[in-house]
Amino acid sequence: MSVPARIDLHTHSTASDGTLTPAELVRAAADAGLDVVALTDHDTTAGWAPAVAALPPGLTLIRGAEISCRWFGAEPAIPLHLLAYLFDPAEPHLAAELARVRRAREERGERIVRLLQADGIPVSWTEILTGAGGGTVGRPHIAQALIRAGLVATTTEAFGPDWLGDRYRLPKDDIEVFQAVALVRAAGGVPVFAHPKASRRGRIVPDELIADLAAAGLAGLEADHEDHDPAEREHVRGLAADLGLLVTGSSDFHGTHKTVRLGAYTTGPEAYERIVALARGVTPVASG
Structure with a gap:
């Protein structure tokens, strides 16, 4: 063989x-x-x-x-x-x-979206869930929503300190x-x-x-x-x-x-x- x-x-x-x-x-x-x-x-x-x-x-x-x-x-x-x-x-x-970890990941994602929305950032949790296609939701899906909103150009930028890397990061x-x-x-x-x-x-x-x-x-x-x-x-x-x-x-x-x-x-x-x-x-x- x-x-x-x-x-x-x-x-x-x-x-x-x-x-x-x-x-x-x-x-x-x-x-x-x-x-x-x-x-x-x-x-x-x-x-x-x-x-x-x-x-x-x-x-x-x-x-x-x-x-x-x-x-x-x-x-x-x-x-x-x-x-x-x-x-x-x-x-x-x-x-x-x-x-349990999948549930926690989804709950964290929803909390991050609420933080973004509280700062006037136009992202939709329903849209992010749809974009995930039923898969395990993670920060990359939120990054894609930020890209679609024209707020960042790339996933790398979305994970920078002004966004998901620090300011809107939750454990x-x-x-x-x-x-x-x-x-x-x-x-x-x-x-x-x-x-x-x-x-x-x-x-x-x-x-x-x-x-x-x-x-x-x-x-x-x-x-x-x-x-x-x-x-x-x-x-x-x-x-x-x-x-x-x-x-x-x-x-x-x-x-x-x-x-x-x-x-x-x-x-x-x-x-x-x-x-x-x-x-x-x-x-x-x-x-x-």
């Missing part, structure tokens, strides 16, 4: 804050020359079934999610994301926590990170820390926390990512080697919400095979 060569393990669809539907995403992945793509929408598995149904020949789908987490060992607590691969979506404890109710690792493992999944040293995104957690997470069941670290500079990538690789963790690379593709393209960064076959071997939830889906 041939080993897949081009593997992108972090993408988003309209089930969360991407701009391609799950069906469009898997077709775009095939067109981009990928052999394997992971669908990792924020805190949801809603895109899994339509992605499987539309899977083009020659492409393997890894079903996953990007889980919103928080580490409470700093003040204020530091948000971080876990990529969870091949977990059982019916496992009740993880499913309940993901549903959301995430999952405590050690609990998240335990929940993913209990659901047969494989947890990988997304962009762990991306300092351009804000505060990052210390290496000591990553070592503790590895002892608690964390399987890997995402090293090759557009928000890691070369030094950060090398640091992540060294840390993974020290801790015996696998290393991934991926695009974190969001469609037109970001400029990065599918397959811009990829995962090596050895790491991919380790993820598949560790998984006890669901299996990769291959199209002939």
